[in-house]
Amino acid sequence: MSAKAIILSVGVVLGAALALPAHAQATKAVPIEEAFRNSLAALPAEPLAVSGSYYVPAYSSVSMSEGRLHADFSVTLSVHNASETQLLVVRRIAYFDTAGALVENYLKAPVALKPFSTVEVFVPASDSRGGTGANFVVDWAATGEIAEPVVEALMMGSLANRHFAFISQGRPIRVIGGK
Numbered sequence: 001m002s003a004k005a006i007i008l009s010v011g012v013v014l015g016a017a018l019a020l021p022a023h024a025q026a027t028k029a030v031p032i033e034e035a036f037r038n039s040l041a042a043l044p045a046e047p048l049a050v051s052g053s054y055y056v057p058a059y060s061s062v063s064m065s066e067g068r069l070h071a072d073f074s075v076t077l078s079v080h081n082a083s084e085t086q087l088l089v090v091r092r093i094a095y096f097d098t099a100g101a102l103v104e105n106y107l108k109a110p111v112a113l114k115p116f117s118t119v120e121v122f123v124p125a126s127d128s129r130g131g132t133g134a135n136f137v138v139d140w141a142a143t144g145e146i147a148e149p150v151v152e153a154l155m156m157g158s159l160a161n162r163h164f165a166f167i168s169q170g171r172p173i174r175v176i177g178g179k
Helices: 004-027
Strands: 050-058 061-064 069-072 076-082 088-096 102-105 111-113 118-123 135-142 150-159 160-170
Touching: 004 160, 050 150, 050 160, 061 111, 076 088, 076 135, 088 118, 111 118
Parallel strands: none
Antiparallel strands: 050 135, 061 069, 076 118, 076 150, 088 102, 088 111, 088 135, 150 160
8 A cells, every 4th residue: 555545544534533523522511610529629718828820731733744644632631739738729721722822711710629639621632723732821829838739731542543642741830031
């Protein structure tokens, strides 16, 4: 079989595979406040004295075969409260596309995660709005000293008969340079 025929076959298989979950994009996801009710607590009454932000690359689409082929991946963003004793307030979970435009905000209002609890955001493979340079920004806060949260994205997808999964770890957003 020629290389051109193989690429065409892979494209047909990939196209068929991606067409199957098309209903997922039309189905509205359950809000974090509902889906992770058991992971959440009431917001603390004390002032939020500590805060930070994470940048998380999320490869919802990856170029392959010298840019002639794209593989779309589902993305699961997880925000973990790594503290055994303190609440973690998540202020924002925002999803951006390759051009830096906001695609979606996943929180209507801040939520407080119980110690060692987790919340997640899922972007199906059929949702290609993020593109090859998609990313999340997660803003968090706490009332005082707290273990640094763990924020990462898991990408999963298939291309022909091969399956791929990889993780992208969030990086704290820090301003550097200046005078």
